[in-house]
Amino acid sequence: xxxxxxxxxxxxxxxxxxxxxxxxxxxxxxxxxxxxxxxxxxxxxxxxxxxxxxxxxxxxxxxxxxxxxxxxxxxxxxxxxxxxxxxxxxxxxxxxxxxxxxxxxxxxxxxxxxxxxxxxxxxxxxxxxxxxxxxxxxxxxxxxxxxxxxxxxxxxxxxxxxxxxxxxxxxxxxxxxxxxxxxxxxxxxxxxxxxxxxxxxxxxxxxxxxxxxxxxxxxxxxxxxxxxxxxxxxxxxxxxxxxxxxxxxxxxxxxxxxxxxxxxxxxxxxxxxxxxxxxxxxxxxxxxxxxxxxxxxxxxxxxxxxxxxxxxxxxxxxxxxxxxxxxxxxxxxx
Numbered sequence: 001x002x003x004x005x006x007x008x009x010x011x012x013x014x015x016x017x018x019x020x021x022x023x024x025x026x027x028x029x030x031x032x033x034x035x036x037x038x039x040x041x042x043x044x045x046x047x048x049x050x051x052x053x054x055x056x057x058x059x060x061x062x063x064x065x066x067x068x069x070x071x072x073x074x075x076x077x078x079x080x081x082x083x084x085x086x087x088x089x090x091x092x093x094x095x096x097x098x099x100x101x102x103x104x105x106x107x108x109x110x111x112x113x114x115x116x117x118x119x120x121x122x123x124x125x126x127x128x129x130x131x132x133x134x135x136x137x138x139x140x141x142x143x144x145x146x147x148x149x150x151x152x153x154x155x156x157x158x159x160x161x162x163x164x165x166x167x168x169x170x171x172x173x174x175x176x177x178x179x180x181x182x183x184x185x186x187x188x189x190x191x192x193x194x195x196x197x198x199x200x201x202x203x204x205x206x207x208x209x210x211x212x213x214x215x216x217x218x219x220x221x222x223x224x225x226x227x228x229x230x231x232x233x234x235x236x237x238x239x240x241x242x243x244x245x246x247x248x249x250x251x252x253x254x255x256x257x258x259x260x261x262x263x264x265x266x267x268x269x270x271x272x273x274x275x276x277x278x279x280x281x282x283x284x285x286x287x288x289x290x291x292x293x294x295x296x297x298x299x300x301x302x303x304x305x306x307x308x309x310x311x312x313x314x315x316x317x318x319x320x321x322x323x324x325x326x327x328x329x330x331x332x333x334x
Contacts, residue, residue, distance in 0.1 A: 024122035026100040026158070027052040029090045030073075031083065035106035036062040037194050043071040045110040049118060052098055056090045064106075081324055082210065084173040087166045102158045103166075103175060107193040108136075114187035121185065122158070130180025132158035133235050139192035141277040148271030148282050154184055154235045170210040170217075170323070174238055182235070197280075204289045209321050212296035215250065216304060220313055254294050262287035 028051045032039060039055070046053050053073040057065050058080035065075045076094065080086050087103065100122060104110075110118075114134065122132070135152040138145045145151065156164065156175040163180055167173045193200070217223065249257050262282065265271045271282040300320050304313045318324060 025098045027096050027098040028102040030055050032057045032064050032106050034060045034062045035064045038107045049115050054094050084168045110189045117187045130160045130163035131156050131177045131182035133184040135188045137188045137190045140281040143277035147273045148265040149269045170213045208292040211293045215297050258287050258290035
């Protein structure tokens with residue numbers, strides 16, 4: 001269902017100075033579920049950019065949709081399966097008429113310097129440039145995590161309409177250019193979630209389930225994924241990380257991968273320079289989360305390996321994880 005859009009002059013498509021359009025012709029897509037804590041912060045900086053904003057919401061029970069509409073966004077409700085499917089649905093179905101499209105999460109925010117850079121550079125890019133990589137800062141417990149390989153993390157976040165798609169994975173999905181080339185802007189955006197550690201660990205527990213699904217779909221050749229060749233993924237940095245993860249990390253013994261990864265991040269990539277907040281972050285995200293993924297893969301694999309065929313494995317995986325199988329069927333119930 002598409003709600004009527006409330007006009008807000010800060011989010012208009014045209015801002016004339018001397019008869020010349022000074023703002024980029026761009027739309028932003030934001031996926032939400034109960035994001036009232038973050039949505040206003042993001043939409044205000046997108047309004048400064050002159051964006052047409054589409055919020056794709058999944059059954060929020062808070063004020064997310066109302067707040068978004070009040071700031072000029074067009075709110076669309078759609079059921080959620082996973083992030084990749086939700087975002088591709090948005091690309092395929094939203095009435096986007098702008099030249100450029102941007103992907104942002106509700107807990108992200110553009111710095112004023114990045115807003116200025118996008119406004120200045122995007123309208124002047126040559127036709128063969130079809131994508132723009134943006135550099136992400138991660139803010140944890142109100143501290144910028146600068147070390148441990150976490151910054152700068154360049155991600156494809158802006159592309160010409162029709163020039164990109166999103167990988168169909170359960171976790172760690174990237175935007176992929178279909179043609180043309182990408183450039184990287186200098187200024188940053190921030191991933192700054194304002195929720196507490198309980199939210200962080202609960203979110204990563206859910207992430208671990210999704211990542212385990214990806215591992216087992218590939219291990220048993222169960223299909224359900226439309227991921228790009230590693231060389232085409234988003235940015236060279238993201239492609240290198242995917243190659244190391246799939247060709248090296250996932251082949252290490254169960255205990256060695258998470259332990260070695262944490263040591264590498266914290267000591268060799270000087271994560272200890274990020275202070276107490278960095279210790280908490282690098283341990284939770286670099287060790288506990290990776291160990292949890294490995295543990296869930298082990299748990300689910302024990303149940304799948306004895307099954308005789310693809311369909312029975314898909315049904316068992318759906319029952320174990322609570323997530324739908326690739327054919328769109330709901331998880332079987334006991």
